[in-house]
Structure formats: structure tokens, C-alpha cells
Amino acid sequence: MSRATSASSRRQQGEGSLDAQLNLLDRQLIDSHGRLVAKIDDVELHEVQGDLVVSGFLTGPGALGPRIGGAPGAITTAAWARLAGRDPEDPKRIDAAHVTKIATAIHLDVPRERLRVTGFEVWARERIVTALPGCGDDPDLAPSGDIDPEADVDPGRDDAPTPRHRLDRLLGSGVRFADGRDGEQVIDATLARVSAHPRAALRVEGLVIGRRRPGTLFGYHRHPRQGPWLIRVIVHAMHRTTSYVDWADVDRIDWDARVVHLNVDECRPLATR
């Protein structure tokens, strides 16, 4: 993508911004009835007018497999695709529009039955649990007038003419500066709301660049005095060279080669607040 088409102005890392890896990846999704839905196994990013916007959450083995990586990950994805009868490249997805609150867990505005992301749960319920005496019942499974259980709240990929990507592909991508030098790799992406609306979409506002494999600073860059002292010192020592690049400085992302091309010659220091 080209940065020239971006409508958004350059923004600093602001208060209220999130780290995609730290604050979204591997967090628990909770439905409108307060029940547990799934983990966020990957985050779907959507190209909108030069911005990269969080469009959905990917869950289940189809999204988890590539993140585990290696043979165990490949086997996970392949086994799931075969058992569930799905395209291995098309994991279960929950649209980001359902998010009502991002806290220690991510809260959604729909009941989990309508999200249809829990095939194994349904299988275990129908084949095993309900066959046993005393399994209880689920009031939410009873048909009610206003919810059509067949209504699919996730129309999927078909309505999306613009390219969609996985955060996991971005994390670990290499960085190439404008002068052709190769830098370190992307280890996190900072996110901010596109508008002041509390449920506005999240866009990538910058990338955290570091030497290590994708891994977070566990929030130690956001709260400089976060304890305990020993862990803080170790995390900071491991991330001595970790730096930051604003989204405005990203020229384009080569998703196939996993290289982020920058239009600057160096990163700036990671702001600690």
C-alpha cells in the first residue's frame, strides 16, 4: 500500500493507545451474557485508505496453528481444516464491530451461539455431555423470538474487496529503511481509535521494532516504574535497542516477503511514559 493515499494525519503515540500484541492477542473474548467465547488467536487487519485497521479477531486452531509454528502448528491447522471441513487459510472470525469494551478481556455485544465459532463445543455437547445423565440445561440455547439461531452475524470475507491480513504475519516481519539498509523486526504494533467515539475502529499508528522474536515488553515501556525491579531491569536490558516507527513513516508492507519498507533512514527511540 502507499502512504500517499492516507487520509490520516501523523499522530504521536497518544494516551489511550493500545499495543496489539500486549492488549489484544491471546486475550479472552466474552459474550453478551458474560460467558467465555474463545481466545483471540490472531487479529485480522484490513487495509482502508492507506491505514491498517483492526477488522476482526481470528480464533480456533486455524489461527492458532500458524502462531505455534513449526510442525506442531502445521499439524494443528491441517487437522482442524480436515475435521471441520474448512479451508485452512480461512479460520473462524469475529467481526471487530461486535466489540463493546477492551479491558483485561474483550467484551462482545452478541451471545456466543450466534458467533458460530465453537464447533468443538457443539460437538462435545451434542455427542458426549448431553448423553450423560444430569448434564443440566442451557437457558440460552432455548429458541427465543428475537434471536434467529440460524442468522449468521459474520458474513465473512466475501463482503471485503480490500485486502485483509493477519497481525501474526506483520509481527516478525523485517524492516527496510529508505536507504536500503535492513533493520530489526516488527515486534508489536501500537493501535489508536480512528475517532473519539469509544467504539470507533482501531488503526495501527506505529510499529515497535526490536531485535528479538515477536514478543512484547510486557507493558514495561508504558509504565516505566512497573515492578518488580528485577524483571524491569531484565526486560529493559533485553530491549536496549528496541525502537519505534510512526505509521506515517511506513512506505509499504510486502506481505509475501514479510518486509516493511520505511521512507525514513532510522527509527526513533521508543517513548517510555
Add this chain to the structure above:
Amino acid sequence: MKKYLGVALGILTAIGGFVDIGDLVTNAAVGARFGLSLAWVVVVGVIGIIVFAEMSGRVVAVSGRATFDIVRERLGPRMGLVNLFGSMAVTLLTFVAEIGGVALSLELATSVWEYLWVPVVVAVVWIVLWRVKFALIENAFGLLGLALVVFAVALWQLQPDWGHLWHQAAGVEKPHAEEWSTYAYFAVALFGAAMTPYEVFFFSSGGVEEEWDAASIPIMRANVFIGFPLGGLLSLSIAAVATATLLPAGIDVQTLGQVGLPVAMALGKLGLAVAILGFFAATFGAAAETGLSVGYSISQYFGWQWGKYVTPVQAARFHLVVLLSCVLAAMVLLTTIDPVLVTEASVVFSSVALPLTYLPILMVANDPGYMGEHRNRGLSNALGTVYLVLVVVASVAALPLMVWTKMGTS
């Protein structure tokens, strides 16, 4: 008044539920071989589990996120999976040991061969996990486990040389016949018996089951700060009665019956009956806790609905995991493996697996995004850091010591 009764009940169940098969066997075995010269490790271990449980209890009370949810979130899917495999291997091993302990207790009471009891025990454990309310499981077995106070009574009845016991406990001295490597091995085993990963998986998930919020923190702390040290005293009295009776007689603890032997010597048949009741309650309660912990941890890693606060239909995958664990535990035990041997292995592997669970909790307990005003203060961080070093040292040392000392037999 009702509030105080609730607090008292919580403390009593924390005492009665503190001791499990690992504590019973390891403390008696160590007392019979090393006297009270390793008592300091029990103290270190009990303070460690207090620090760890208080942090994870506070995290779950404030954020509603149980331990393995946080392990996955901080360590990521790959290291989280490594920890899941390690921790579940240890917890399943402990589950097997606890069920074996229940079967052994029933054998002591009935003289019916322990392996005949195994299918019965597993079936009853599963029915309890399937049907019985969480609070009832926790309270009933915790209160019955108080029968183990009989060990403290036995110690008093044995009228040991208190000065000699104190002298042993106060100095780091090993009996001359033992090697320092064996001493270190049993130190790691005692540490692992006191700081078992499942205890924290169960404790924090129990916070969700009982719907803790920030207002529950004082009650949670009362249970931990009063109940756990008193439970630790029970552990020490098991070691002390073994020191007073088995050590002079040269008896090496190989069976659960030998753990109860000092009580029989001090208090006769009735005392032994109470001790066996205590064994039964402690191991059955811990079997329920470990069985649930396997389901909790796997479900939390994958984000599945879990818990006994919903019906089995609403948490189908969780109950499938619990059911499969029960079947697996029965299969392992019916190979006629010795439950005491499984116990000895499980406490050592507990030490190995602990750091990968401890570290994420310590980090999250400091994270203002999770904890706000309830994050760790100076004391909890000072202790937290000391124990971070200790759990890492114990974890690294455990396997080499196990091989070097041939599981403590050299």
C-alpha cells in the same frame, strides 16, 4: 455474625485442604530420614505458596482472569503451550497420586486391595466433579481434612524431647549417614510438595467460581495468611511425629500405612481411624482439585467456557477434559503402579514446572492495566522477587538432583 462464620469456614477449609498426598508422604519420609533438619524448607515453601496464592487471588479478584488465562496472555501461544504440557503432566501425575492415596486410605480402612478400589474411587470422583456444587466440594473435604489435626495431638502425646527437636529444626544439619546431595534432593521435593502448581490453578479458578471481586480481597487474604500457615504446621507435625518414632526405629517410609504408624503408636486404634479419615478427606479433596485444575487450565489456555458455575451443557469441552482425565488416571493406576512412587515423582516435577506459571502471575500482579490500585507493593514485590529466584533455582536443580541421588535412594 454470618460474615465471621464465613471467614472462619474459609480459614478452616484452607487448613484442612492444605495437606495433600504429596505433603503427607514427603513430610513423613523426610521426618523418618532427616528428622526436622529440613523443617526450614517447609517454612520457606509455605511462605512461597502464601505469596503466590495471594498474588493470583488478588489478580483474579480484580480482573476476573484466572491463572492459565494469564499464562497464555503473557507467555504467548508457544511458551504457553510448553507450560500447558508441563503443568498438565505434573497435575495429571498429582491427580493419579491423589486417587491412589484415596484407594490406599480405603485399603487401610477395609483391607480390600487398593487396586480394587481404584475404579470405584475414579467413578465417585468423576460424579463429584460432574454434579456436586463447587462450594460443597471445597467445604466438605476441607473440614473433614481437619481430622489430620490428630498428628498434632499425637505429637503432644508422644512427649518428644522438644529441645532436641528444636535444635534439629534450628540448624541446617543432616544426619551423618546421609549425603548432602540427598539432603538437597529432599529439600527440592519438600519445596515442590508445598508449592504445587495445581494449588494456584485451583485457587484462582475458585475465585471465579465463587465470584470474587475487589471487595473479596480481605477474606481471601485471611484464608491465605491464617489458613496456610496453620496447614503448614500440620505438615510439620507429620514430619515431627515421624522424627520422634520412625527415625529412631530406622523405618523408611514406603507406604501410606507407615505415614499413619506414629499416630497408631501414640493414640492407638482410634487415633489411627481418625488419621485414615484425614488421609481420605485430604486425598479425595485434592483429587477433586487436581481433576478440576486439568480442566480449568486447558480450557483457559484455549479460551473455552469452563467452571462449575455453569451447567455441564454450557461448558461441554471443559467437562470432556475432566472426564478424559479421570479415565486416564484410572488407566495409569490400573497398571498397578505404586501411588507413593507417583507422589514422590510428582512433587519433584512440580518444582520443575513452577517458574513458567509463577513469572506471568508476578508480572500481571504489577501491571497497572490489570490491577490499578491493587497492584503489588514493596513487600509483595520483595518477597515475589526472592521467590522468583528460589523457584528458578529449585526448577533447574530438581532433575539433576533426581538423577544424581537416584530419587533419594543413594
